[in-house]
Amino acid sequence: MSTLEPADPPLLEAAHLSRVAGGVRLVDDVTVRVRRREVLAVVGPSGSGKSSFLRLLNRLDEPTSGTVYLEGRDYRLIPPRELRRRVGMVTQTAFLFPGTIGDNLRVGPRHRGQELSEETIAFLLEKVGLGGRAGSDVRHLSGGEAQRVSVARALANDPAVLLLDEPTSALDEAATRDVETLIRRIVGDQKLACLLVTHDQAQAGRLAGRVMVLAAGKLARIGATDEVPHAEDRLH
Amino acid sequence: MLKTVFTDQVALGSVQAALAVAVTLAVMLLARARAIHLERDIVVAVVRGIAQILAVGSVLLLLLRGPRWTGVFLLVGMTIAAATTSARRARGVPGAFRVSLTSIGLGAGSVIALMTWAGVIDTAITALVPIGSMIVANAMNTNSLALNRFRSEVESHVGLIETALALGAGAKETVSPYVRAACEASLIPAIDSLRSLGIVWIPGLMTGMLLSGSEPIYAAIYQFVMIALIFSASGLTALTSTLLIRTYAFSPAEQLTLRPGPAAGG
Ligand SMILES: Nc1ncnc2c1ncn2[C@@H]1O[C@H](COP(=O)(O)OP(=O)(O)OP(=O)(O)O)[C@@H](O)[C@H]1O
Numbered sequence: 001m002s003t004l005e006p007a008d009p010p011l012l013e014a015a016h017l018s019r020v021a022g023g024v025r026l027v028d029d030v031t032v033r034v035r036r037r038e039v040l041a042v043v044g045p046s047g048s049g050k051s052s053f054l055r056l057l058n059r060l061d062e063p064t065s066g067t068v069y070l071e072g073r074d075y076r077l078i079p080p081r082e083l084r085r086r087v088g089m090v091t092q093t094a095f096l097f098p099g100t101i102g103d104n105l106r107v108g109p110r111h112r113g114q115e116l117s118e119e120t121i122a123f124l125l126e127k128v129g130l131g132g133r134a135g136s137d138v139r140h141l142s143g144g145e146a147q148r149v150s151v152a153r154a155l156a157n158d159p160a161v162l163l164l165d166e167p168t169s170a171l172d173e174a175a176t177r178d179v180e181t182l183i184r185r186i187v188g189d190q191k192l193a194c195l196l197v198t199h200d201q202a203q204a205g206r207l208a209g210r211v212m213v214l215a216a217g218k219l220a221r222i223g224a225t226d227e228v229p230h231a232e233d234r235l236h
Numbered sequence: 237m238l239k240t241v242f243t244d245q246v247a248l249g250s251v252q253a254a255l256a257v258a259v260t261l262a263v264m265l266l267a268r269a270r271a272i273h274l275e276r277d278i279v280v281a282v283v284r285g286i287a288q289i290l291a292v293g294s295v296l297l298l299l300l301r302g303p304r305w306t307g308v309f310l311l312v313g314m315t316i317a318a319a320t321t322s323a324r325r326a327r328g329v330p331g332a333f334r335v336s337l338t339s340i341g342l343g344a345g346s347v348i349a350l351m352t353w354a355g356v357i358d359t360a361i362t363a364l365v366p367i368g369s370m371i372v373a374n375a376m377n378t379n380s381l382a383l384n385r386f387r388s389e390v391e392s393h394v395g396l397i398e399t400a401l402a403l404g405a406g407a408k409e410t411v412s413p414y415v416r417a418a419c420e421a422s423l424i425p426a427i428d429s430l431r432s433l434g435i436v437w438i439p440g441l442m443t444g445m446l447l448s449g450s451e452p453i454y455a456a457i458y459q460f461v462m463i464a465l466i467f468s469a470s471g472l473t474a475l476t477s478t479l480l481i482r483t484y485a486f487s488p489a490e491q492l493t494l495r496p497g498p499a500a501g502g
């Protein structure tokens with residue numbers, strides 16, 4: 001589509017992805033490829049279908065047409081649980097399970113009958129800046145801490161792709177910077193591909209190499225972050 | 237007081253029914269004063285209730301002379317009607333009718349069959365049908381409560397459920413706490429009526445037996461038997477419906493399909 005199309009084979013590819021619900025075209029024929037170590041920002045006005053698009057990528061919702069390829073494989077051939085382990089998701093507000101931070105990190109692996117070692121938990125928490133907090137009850141966490149637990153919890157599954165749906169929109173400036181630093185670090189050393197929904201053009205510029213613009217469910221533009229200059233003037 | 241005025245049973249019954257309806261309407265007005273609108277529900281329920289019970293009374297009148305197996309047909313019909321009622325309560329829950337029919341049929345059906353076979357329930361239509369219908373009706377209430385509670389638990393925990401799914405959890409595991417809550421909550425009335433038997437209430441069957449001249453101790457024991465049967469049937473129903481409904485809350489690709497929406501009105 002553009003000359004900026006990555007050269008190496010895509011890790012994740014959405015192919016003519018569409019979803020119609022309640023008579024509305026939430027996502028309309030979106031085709032996009034993401035490669036390893038890349039952060040692709042997804043921007044667009046409120047209600048343009050950013051979250052709907054993300055929910056199709058880990059198959060939390062079913063596409064009406066089109067599909068997604070993970071490492072070249074049609075994701076409908078991958079068992080949903082396995083797919084979701086490999087395509088991790090962090091939501092706008094962190095939903096934490098009752099218990100400790102450590103308990104939350106153990107949830108994903110435990111569903112596959114694996115037990116996270118204490119060292120892995122310590123390592124993950126160190127990475128998200130919550131070192132030594134494995135035993136803390138999640139009820140007492142701030143919004144930023146909860147969001148970082150949510151990221152660590154997704155990482156505990158060792159995903160190949162990370163979907164971040166406005167991970168900082170509920171956070172203040174300082175917490176936002178922490179989470180941004182975290183995202184940059186993770187993508188660098190985990191060989192992850194990352195899709196980051198944001199309504200903050202500046203954040204897209206800070207974190208993403210490319211940006212895709214959704215409008216009414218359609219892919220309006222895609223290109224290098226500095227080449228899609230403030231396409232989001234319509235944004236609040 | 238009324239009995240001195242009305243000597244004819246049907247006339248007496250009509251006046252008594254009118255008074256009962258008056259009380260119901262008064263409750264409705266009271267609710268209305270607190271902005272709780274039950275008018276439509278209550279009026280429809282009252283009219284339907286009267287029509288249905290009269291129809292059944294007439295059918296019973298005919299059946300009393302018929303062969304015994306007609307009672308079974310009547311109970312099967314009642315079970316289907318119960319499942320329809322229950323499923324309507326659980327609008328928005330996919331597969332609600334199938335789940336209700338299976339659970340009520342299994343819960344009430346197995347208890348009625350077993351106890352009739354064992355001789356606890358008499359096969360005479362005058363015993364089998366009213367007793368069986370009591371069991372079916374209670375199974376229906378339990379089923380409605382279970383489905384209703386399950387739906388509201390799931391709808392208020394969509395975030396957590398989808399988070400668990402997104403972490404690779406199996407669909408059924410993600411709702412197991414809500415299945416448990418729904419099952420427990422649905423059995424509260426059955427447990428309470430067993431617990432408060434004789435203290436808070438003297439149920440209809442015992443009243444009827446006493447009125448028709450049964451030995452009071454036998455009437456009491458038999459009433460306990462009934463409540464215990466109702467409890468067993470309700471328990472089986474709740475266990476079945478909450479087990480089955482889990483599957484219907486998700487699509488084959490383990491996507492949560494039971495979510496708050498316009499179709500989910502009570
Ligand atoms: N199941 C559904 N049925 C009908 N419409 C829906 C459904 N789910 C979402 N929508 C609508 O689809 C549109 C896109 O929603 P979506 O949440 O994807 O937007 P978004 O770009 O993430 O917006 P925001 O920036 O506010 O998070 C919205 O108008 C929403 O109300």
Ligand SMILES: [Mg+2]
Pocket residue numbers: 050051052165
């Ligand atoms: Mg959104």
